[in-house]
Amino acid sequence: MKSVKLAVSAAALIAASASVAAAQEQVQVAGSSTVLPYATIVAEAFAENTEFQAPVVEGGGSSAGLKQFCEGVGGNTIDVANASRQIKSSEVETCAANGVANIIEVQFGYDGIVFASDINGPDFVLTPADVFGALAAEVVVDGEVTANPATNWSDVNPDLPEQAIMAFIPGTKHGTREVFEEKVLLAGCEETGAMEAFAEANGGDEDAAEAACMSVRTDGASVDIDGDYTETLARIASNPNGVGVFGLSFYENNTDKLKVATINGVTPTVDSVASGEYPVSRPLFFYVKKDHIGVVPGLKEYAEFFVSDAMAGPGGPLAEYGLVPDPQLADVQATVADEATIQ
Amino acid sequence: MTDVTDTAAFGPGGERHTSGSLLTESARTRKRNAAEKRFKAYGIGAIAIAILSLVFLLTSIIGDGASAFRQTYASIPVTLSADVVDPDGNRDPEEMSGVYSMSYGSLLTDSLRNWIEQEGIQIEGLTDADLSGFFSNEAQASLRNQVLDNPELVGQTVEMTALTSSRVDGMFKGRVSEESASRDAKTSVAQFQLAEAMRENGTLVTRFNSSFITKPDASDNRAEAAGIGVAILGSLYMMLIVLVLALPIGVAASIYLEEFAPKNRFTDIIEVNISNLAAVPSIVFGILGLAAFINFAGLPRSTPIVGGLVLTLMTLPTIIISTRAALKSVPPSIRDAALGVGASRMQTVLHHVLPLAMPGILTGTIIGLAQALGETAPLLLIGMVAFVSTYPGAPPAGFFDPASALPVQVYNWTQRADPAFFERASGAIIVLLVFLLCMNLLAIYLRRKFERRW
Known part of the structure; x- marks a missing residue:
């Protein structure tokens, strides 16, 4: 039974490669379905204009995204949570309890x-x-x-x-x-x-x-x-x-x-x-895990690219889709550059 | 029962028939015949309803989705002005890659404006927004790639075939009319007229859209560039995993249960459980996959490996049930003969029973795979509904890269704002249906070709 042997060896191969599952190569994003189109536009342009791989963007809703975000640091946890509302203090506490202590809040525009x-x-x-x-x-x-x-x-x-x-x-x-x-x-x-x-x-x-x-x-x-x-x-x-x-x-x-x-x-x-x-x-947000910056390639660059004038500014692709640009975009850019976390 | 003619003359009720001729129908016979006709009519009616709904489904899907396989392109000469492409003038590829694709939009807009002037096309009320919204954002990106690949092009004028925006494309697919264009914030009557003029001119052509099948998903700003390439690869990888895992496990389990296992309460319980598992809603497997493979085993989200494992669990009962049926249908005389000439039980199974059962096993497997291919619900929970715009790598490492899947891509696109995505969702359904049809045809072919009857 050659085919059975082949199948078994292939199964073994998969099992073997499971152990060498490479470290996360791209930024993982999840959250609000309102922010989703904006995040996909940024992800696409980010991959096109930089050396980094396109981030994987999932929807699911603000609360679901923040819950996933607060599950912990490292491994398979997401790096960025999109939200169409501000993070609640109870969520910040959950995050902290799970080791996600340093969160960068980025408000990138209005809807x-x-x-x-x-x-x-x-x-x-x-x-x-x-x-x-x-x-x-x-x-x-x-x-x-x-x-x-x-x-x-x-x-x-x-x-x-x-x-x-x-x-x-x-x-x-x-x-x-x-x-x-x-x-x-x-x-x-x-x-x-x-x-x-x-x-x-x-x-x-x-x-x-x-x-x-x-x-x-x-x-x-x-x-x-x-x-x-x-x-x-x-x-x-x-x-x-x-x-x-x-x-x-x-x-x-x-x-x-x-x-x-x-x-x-x-x-x-x-x-x-x-x-x-x-x-x-209402304002739109995304939250970045500071502890993942430097670990996940392209994370900080993605956040900076998201709030850059070329993307989130007036006349940019996000405004073209319907985002109302934040008048204080320069401050937001500074927040991302300094990696200022919420207290 | 001695006198034949006598009993024939009496009905079952013992009543005497006055007209005994076979040529004239009695009331009873007429009633029975009518009942039979009605019964046939019900059957034909049921089939007619089924065919009608199938025809309705296919016409609506093909009607909506056929246009996804065609796309509008325009070829105009584009001047790659050095001011935009290489503002510092050093022709340094490093510096030039600092110019984002968004900046290349102005090149296309300016080139289009010049071209209109040269051709002497006069359109009233044509604004800059109409010009800049004429081409897809994807065209900017491909222009940028072209320049970065070949920096000598800077300052030159190249003939470029560029993807037009989804609204312009919609004008040639009946999605956008002059009337709807007048109300639409994303297009205008002037843009509509420009597209018509370019069409007459031969600059604008709608042709077969191979990138729909090969290209990855695109963002909401570029509906016209979205394709199902990543989804097809993702589905293919998952099917490979399902095949490689579910077939050997399923066949081994069925052979043991059918040929070796003692019949006792324990195997009865296993049997009941297998039948039960086949009926478990697929979303339950998704929850299981999320808990077991992602949260516990730590496999990455949105990857074909997790999807494949979940679908394997889902397909296993189908494969086991059909394999057991196939093994059962091999006549016992074949086993007896093999055992009689001195074969061991393993030899009997591997050399005689299994080859004869193979067509049934393969049919069951293919049907199981087809079912898994169309499955959406479990994939929603394991993160396959993500925006993935990079192709997964070659297997086996590619099994661990994020990917999408065909049915999930359909689900994803129906939720987007741009109406062009609806057309693409229907197009993806057509592709999915074609795959399913091919798999089912293969199953029928294998069964016809290799099936043996005793």
């Missing part, structure tokens, strides 16, 4: 979050208060806290189109959801004065009032999308009444299918987000 609807539908001119009134679980009607009665956008604000409320918002596992809750629902809640009514109803408990502000109606008018923006886009295609929440860069790639809503009269663009005029945006 806008937009509301968009079908291109053939009516225009939406929204304010956080409108969105709160349309999507909150409970609203204040005549001084009373009641379950949200609105069925049409025009019920919330007569200036809005007479169209049934149908919203596709990111599910709770997404970092985008947090931003949506804080920058839109909470802001709208405070604006309309519902916050005080909630606090009163809860006996002055501010935290409970905030939670009430950020809870989304569950009667079917708002649908949580646990997939990514392509799923939201597909939902809007099959339901032209729908209004979806997207990242600015995703919208910019699909302007032929989507119509964007203004918030407080400001149209979301890279410029209006950068200037802070457009209110719903």
Whole structure:
């Protein structure tokens, strides 16, 4: 049985080579799916313009990436974690407990979050208060806290189109959801004065009032999308009444299918987000293990390349894709150059 | 049962038939015939539904994905101005490699602008953004490589065939129309008209896209350059590992269980467990692989070795079950004859039973491999859903390099923003289906060619 012998010897060969599995040759990155496209653009350009191998970039979400990041130092642990939110102090503690004590935090730009609807539908001119009134679980009607009665956008604000409320918002596992809750629902809640009514109803408990502000109606008018923006886009295609929440860069790639809503009269663009005029945006981060610098070839060079003017600056490939460049990019570059860690 | 004619004249109910002729159908016969016709119709209906859904699936996938195999290129003369390529003027390759590929974009933009002027093409409202967004970012990179490989080119004008951007490419695939271009932030009507003019001119051609099959994945900024080269290699490496590990282990286990093992409670338990393992959802093997191979054994993430090991575990039960069936189907008389002329049990198995069972074993193995090739779920957990833009090395060391896999690449591309990735995902599905079809054909061929009937 020649073939069996051959197979067995090949198996032995694999087993033998397993023991000489070479040290990690390229940078390993994982984390936020919002940061993923930017990281892949950088990885590709990095490999193209330097002597180093292209980093391997995985998605999986901010929390999953940071969890993996904090598993330890060396071996098969990842070198960089992408995140669409800042690292939590509990995560820093976990990291420290596992020996990942020196973390470099790099904030490389901003991402806008937009509301968009079908291109053939009516225009939406929204304010956080409108969105709160349309999507909150409970609203204040005549001084009373009641379950949200609105069925049409025009019920919330007569200036809005007479169209049934149908919203596709990111599910709770997404970092985008947090931003949506804080920058839109909470802001709208405070604006309309519902916050005080909630606090009163809860006996002055501010935290409970905030939670009430950020809870989304569950009667079917708002649908949580646990997939990514392509799923939201597909939902809007099959339901032209729908209004979806997207990242600015995703919208910019699909302007032929989507119509964007203004918030407080400001149209979301890279410029209006950068200037802070457009209110719903968030910073994007990546975290680097300092202890891996010098061990993993190209790690520091990758981080420096990521925040270089040529990549993350205005007019660079990241801005071309939809990143809002950080106005303080020079400071960020200094942080990376000095390998300054978070305390 | 003495009088034949008499019993024939009575139905089963004992009722007397008045019309006994075979040529006229009785009500009962008609009913039975109708029931049979209906039964056939159900079967045909079921097959029709299956064929219809297959046709629907294939037409939608081929309709969406066929265009991935064609790509639009434009050839224009590009002036490699020394100011951009070699700002210090030393022609030092070291210094010139300090100029990033992004800077080469302006060369393409300027060359395109000059070319339009020379050709006398007049297009209203053509902006710089339309020109700079005309070519793929990949074209900048290949221009840079060309210059670094051959520094004498600096200052000269070379004819270059450059990949156009995904929007320009989409104009010739029905993805982008003049109307959608007017609403699209990434293109414009002027760019659309320029592309049309260049097409008429013969500068712009859409031709077979071999780089889709050979090139690695590309980032979201260059959908037009993305290919499945790394995914095909990754899938191939994993299949090699599965074949090399699962076939010998599976065959050895089946031979022992079928030919040597005593029939007792212990082997019964093993048998039940093998059947159970065959039905375990594949994602469970992914979790197992993550825990055992990556976290415990310390194998690197995103590598074909881990994927191959996980898929081996998944394929083993399939191979064992089909191998045992193949061994069982070898008639006992062959074993008896071999033992009768004095062969040992091992000789009986290796010289007589196994060769006769080989076609069945190979068919089972190939079907198992085909199943493993299309498997996505376990690979998601072991980091195969990564952006990998470098080819893995040659085996066996290449088994430890990061790679992607075909089904995972499809999953990956359906999540990207640029609509061009959707076309490529369908294209990758076509490639995957072709591979599966070939493997199944091979299985059928082997079975037909070597199968023996007794």
